[in-house]
Amino acid sequence: LAYQFGYAPSPLLYQGTVIVTSEYEKNGFIAAFDQQTGREVWRINRPEKMNFSTPIVARIAGRDQMLLSGNAKVASFDPQTGRHLWSAPAMWIVSCGTMVWDGDLVFTSGGFPLKGTMAVKADGSGKIVWTNRVKCYEQSMLAYQGYLYAIDDNGIAFCWNAQTGEEQWKSRLGGKVSSSPVLANDQIYLTNEQGKTFVFRASPEKFELLAENQLGDEGFATPAICGNQIFHRAASSESGKRQEFLYCIGN
Structure with a gap:
C-alpha cells in the first residue's frame, strides 16, 4: 500500500443490505450485499484515490440518499440501486468524517490537500450554499436545531448557522483532536488525544x-451514549507500559 493508513469506512446497514465502501489505490468501489446470504445486490466503481469517509443514508428532498464525501466531490447515490443522483465539487480529495444534514442541506469537511468545510443543497441541484476554510479532517460534525457544531484538528470548537455559515462563536478547548463530538441532553461531549473530555452546551x-474530565492519557475513540450511560475507550501509560481500557459511566 502506498499510504500510511489502511481502510477506514464502516459498513452501512440499509433495508436488508450491508453497504461497503472501498476507496484506495486501485479497484475502488461501493457495493451492497444481502445481509442474509452475502449475495451482491449492486456495485459501482469509484476513482482510484484514497478516502476514509463512511457513507450515511438520510431522507432528504423526499427520498433516501446515500451521501459520501471524498475524491474531490460531495456525492449522492440511491442506496437501493447505487445509481448516482447528484454531486458537487469539493476543495479536497480526502475526507475522514461522515456527512451530516439539516433540512435539505448536507455538510462535510476535509483536509487533504486543501482544507475547508461546506454546505450543499441536497435537492438534486448540487448547489454549494456556503464554504469556509476550517479543517475538520478526522472528525464528524453535529447538526442540531439549525446550527452546525464542529471541532477542528487543533481542538477549536465552532458553532455556525447551518443555513448561512455565519460563525456564532468559537473557543479553544486545547489539545489535538481525532474523535468526533457526540450529543446528549443538549450537551456536547468531546475527547481530545490526551484523554480529556470536554462537556459544553449545544447553544448558539x-x-x-460545563465540565472537564480526565480518563487515561490517550483518547482517540468517539464516546458512545446509550440511555443514561457513556461508553468510553481510553489508554494509560505507566513505566513505559501502555494499557487500554473501556469505561462505562452512568448514574
Missing part, C-alpha cells in the same frame, strides 16, 4: 463549558 448563544 455562547460557548459554555
Whole structure:
C-alpha cells in the first residue's frame, strides 16, 4: 500500500443490505450485499484515490440518499440501486468524517490537500450554499436545531448557522483532536488525544463549558451514549507500559 493508513469506512446497514465502501489505490468501489446470504445486490466503481469517509443514508428532498464525501466531490447515490443522483465539487480529495444534514442541506469537511468545510443543497441541484476554510479532517460534525457544531484538528470548537455559515462563536478547548463530538441532553461531549473530555452546551448563544474530565492519557475513540450511560475507550501509560481500557459511566 502506498499510504500510511489502511481502510477506514464502516459498513452501512440499509433495508436488508450491508453497504461497503472501498476507496484506495486501485479497484475502488461501493457495493451492497444481502445481509442474509452475502449475495451482491449492486456495485459501482469509484476513482482510484484514497478516502476514509463512511457513507450515511438520510431522507432528504423526499427520498433516501446515500451521501459520501471524498475524491474531490460531495456525492449522492440511491442506496437501493447505487445509481448516482447528484454531486458537487469539493476543495479536497480526502475526507475522514461522515456527512451530516439539516433540512435539505448536507455538510462535510476535509483536509487533504486543501482544507475547508461546506454546505450543499441536497435537492438534486448540487448547489454549494456556503464554504469556509476550517479543517475538520478526522472528525464528524453535529447538526442540531439549525446550527452546525464542529471541532477542528487543533481542538477549536465552532458553532455556525447551518443555513448561512455565519460563525456564532468559537473557543479553544486545547489539545489535538481525532474523535468526533457526540450529543446528549443538549450537551456536547468531546475527547481530545490526551484523554480529556470536554462537556459544553449545544447553544448558539455562547460557548459554555460545563465540565472537564480526565480518563487515561490517550483518547482517540468517539464516546458512545446509550440511555443514561457513556461508553468510553481510553489508554494509560505507566513505566513505559501502555494499557487500554473501556469505561462505562452512568448514574
